[in-house]
Amino acid sequence: MNPKLSNRIAISILYVIASTIVVILAALLGFIIISGLPAINWHFLTSPARAFTAGGGIGIQLFNSFYLLILTMIISFPIALGAGIYLNEYAKQNWVTSLVRTAIEILSSLPSVVVGLFGFLIFVVQFGFGFSILSGAFALTFFNLPLLTRSIEEALAAVPNEQREGGLALGLSKWETVIHIIVPAALPTILTGVILSAGRIFGEAAALIFTAGQSAPALNFTDWNPFNISSPLNPMRPAETLAVHIWKINSEGIMPDAKAISSGASAVLVISVLGFNLLARFVGHRLFKRFTAG
Amino acid sequence: MTKLLETRDLHVYYGQNEALKGIDLSFDEGGITALIGPSGSSKSTYLRTLNRMNDLIPNVTITGEITFRDQDIYAPQTDLVTLRKEIGMVFQQPNPFPFSIYDNVAFGLKLAGEKNREYLDQVVETSLKQAAVWDEVKDHLHESALSLSGGQQQRVCIARVLAVSPQIILLDEPTSALDPISSSQIESTLLKLRTDYTIITVTHNLQQASRISDRTAFFMNGEVIEVDDTKKIFMNPARKETEDYISGRFG
Numbered sequence: 350m351n352p353k354l355s356n357r358i359a360i361s362i363l364y365v366i367a368s369t370i371v372v373i374l375a376a377l378l379g380f381i382i383i384s385g386l387p388a389i390n391w392h393f394l395t396s397p398a399r400a401f402t403a404g405g406g407i408g409i410q411l412f413n414s415f416y417l418l419i420l421t422m423i424i425s426f427p428i429a430l431g432a433g434i435y436l437n438e439y440a441k442q443n444w445v446t447s448l449v450r451t452a453i454e455i456l457s458s459l460p461s462v463v464v465g466l467f468g469f470l471i472f473v474v475q476f477g478f479g480f481s482i483l484s485g486a487f488a489l490t491f492f493n494l495p496l497l498t499r500s501i502e503e504a505l506a507a508v509p510n511e512q513r514e515g516g517l518a519l520g521l522s523k524w525e526t527v528i529h530i531i532v533p534a535a536l537p538t539i540l541t542g543v544i545l546s547a548g549r550i551f552g553e554a555a556a557l558i559f560t561a562g563q564s565a566p567a568l569n570f571t572d573w574n575p576f577n578i579s580s581p582l583n584p585m586r587p588a589e590t591l592a593v594h595i596w597k598i599n600s601e602g603i604m605p606d607a608k609a610i611s612s613g614a615s616a617v618l619v620i621s622v623l624g625f626n627l628l629a630r631f632v633g634h635r636l637f638k639r640f641t642a643g
Numbered sequence: 644m645t646k647l648l649e650t651r652d653l654h655v656y657y658g659q660n661e662a663l664k665g666i667d668l669s670f671d672e673g674g675i676t677a678l679i680g681p682s683g684s685s686k687s688t689y690l691r692t693l694n695r696m697n698d699l700i701p702n703v704t705i706t707g708e709i710t711f712r713d714q715d716i717y718a719p720q721t722d723l724v725t726l727r728k729e730i731g732m733v734f735q736q737p738n739p740f741p742f743s744i745y746d747n748v749a750f751g752l753k754l755a756g757e758k759n760r761e762y763l764d765q766v767v768e769t770s771l772k773q774a775a776v777w778d779e780v781k782d783h784l785h786e787s788a789l790s791l792s793g794g795q796q797q798r799v800c801i802a803r804v805l806a807v808s809p810q811i812i813l814l815d816e817p818t819s820a821l822d823p824i825s826s827s828q829i830e831s832t833l834l835k836l837r838t839d840y841t842i843i844t845v846t847h848n849l850q851q852a853s854r855i856s857d858r859t860a861f862f863m864n865g866e867v868i869e870v871d872d873t874k875k876i877f878m879n880p881a882r883k884e885t886e887d888y889i890s891g892r893f894g
Contacts, residue, residue: 441701509736509738511734511736511738512738512740512741514696514732514734514738515734515738515739515740515800516740517696517699517727518694518696518727518731518732518734518804519727519728519731519750519751519754519803519804519807520723520724520725520726520727520728520751520807521724521754522723522724525754529750529754530740530741533740533741533742534740534741639787640741640787640789
């Protein structure tokens with residue numbers, strides 16, 4: 350076979366593979382969104398779910414998903430940032446560092462249902478947090494931490510060494526160089542990583558079933574005191590999220606419009622995750638432009 | 644008369660490998676000294692020991708003495724922050740921080756706690772003027788320094804060093820990543836600075852060394868072969884190795 354022909358064959362095979370992936374994704378998204386879209390309206394997005402009658406919404410679940418996401422980020426981002434800075438800027442190449450790296454890799458490959466069960470034993474039972482947003486946020490932190498740490502570490506590693514030398518040559522300490530130069534320089538990439546991991550957290554169900562719980566008690570959206578049990582901000586209340594709600598409707602939903610609600614909720618979930626991805630691109634691009642071209 | 648900066652019997656080892664084999668050099672106030680020599684002659688290593696940038700490299704051992712205004716800079720009580728403000732450094736690759744031009748130049752002062760806006764404005768302007776880049780950037784001081792060309796970036800980096808008013812400026816092949824026009828702009832900038840600052844520059848460009856420097860030190864294999872007035876080194880070198888290198892017979 351001559352090289353020209355083999356090249357052409359290779360290229361066509363690669364094209365076929367690439368377009369297959371795109372087609373699968375498009376079909377999947379198209380199916381979910383088209384079948385879910387008719388169910389979505391303002392009432393659906395804002396009203397509480399109903400267990401036995403038709404006409405329920407996903408308002409509380411949607412709020413829970415976002416609240417859980419924010420709490421998880423508040424807990425996991427500082428830890429991941431610290432770990433990323435340590436691994437990339439300070440850690441020496443020795444067995445301790447490779448132990449830490451291996452631990453992070455193992456943590457990231459744990460099945461989320463195992464993380465959920467572990468969270469159940471530790472936070473729900475042992476620490477007595479009960480089925481609560483807080484338990485869920487801690488479980489999701491386990492789930493999120495390895496990937497976030499890795500993406501922050503990579504973002505820092507992408508900052509050229511000349512920047513570090515420049516800082517040190519100006520008489521900055523290593524810590525000042527990291528905080529005032531390296532982290533700001535890596536910020537666009539770090540933010541992209543944060544938003545992408547937000548998408549993953551948002552869609553997570555298995556780790557939450559046993560930690561944040563499967564019930565969504567009615568909330569009083571006029572009461573913003575986090576210590577009241579019906580307040581949306583109370584971190585100690587059980588909180589079924591959107592992804593858990595979808596799972597639950599499909600396994601034991603007995604309301605007459607279960608199918609429509611499930612499709613609608615799935616579409617909302619997928620659109621939100623897509624939104625996170627687009628936002629990540631947009632924010633990363635904008636920040637990059639601001640830093641490089643005024 | 645005491646020297647501004649002096650190294651005596653300076654040895655640097657990377658692990659077992661001896662990179663500098665006993666360097667005795669001294670620098671008076673003012674003027675430009677060029678360090679030339681073939682690749683691997685450790686002239687950059689020498690430059691980087693002068694503001695202790697080599698401290699960062701693992702496995703490095705430094706013996707001998709470096710005195711700056713009669714103070715041993717490797718003494719335990721040396722304050723690295725002060726030292727590196729007194730002895731600034733410009734690198735081969737322009738490395739402005741990903742901030743605005745203004746913030747780049749004001750960075751050293753701001754971090755040292757300077758808050759007076761008028762004073763900062765003034766220092767930024769003076770430094771950029773000294774670095775001969777003010778006219779090109781004065782209308783967009785608050786745009787990112789990364790949007791500038793390589794030559795402009797390098798001059799902003801020089802301004803960044805000047806802003807903390809150092810005594811000595813070390814330059815590690817400051818023009819080797821730049822095009823000829825930007826290089827000659829940097830050269831004329833350095834020539835303007837030579838009366839107020841003591842400048843030590845590593846260069847691979849022999850024409851550049853002969854154009855801008857007052858004194859030249861020829862390095863080879865971790866040793867200083869010859870150091871003298873630039874004119875003498877280029878017209879009438881005392882050592883055979885120097886002559887061979889200058890005339891392009893090796894290196």
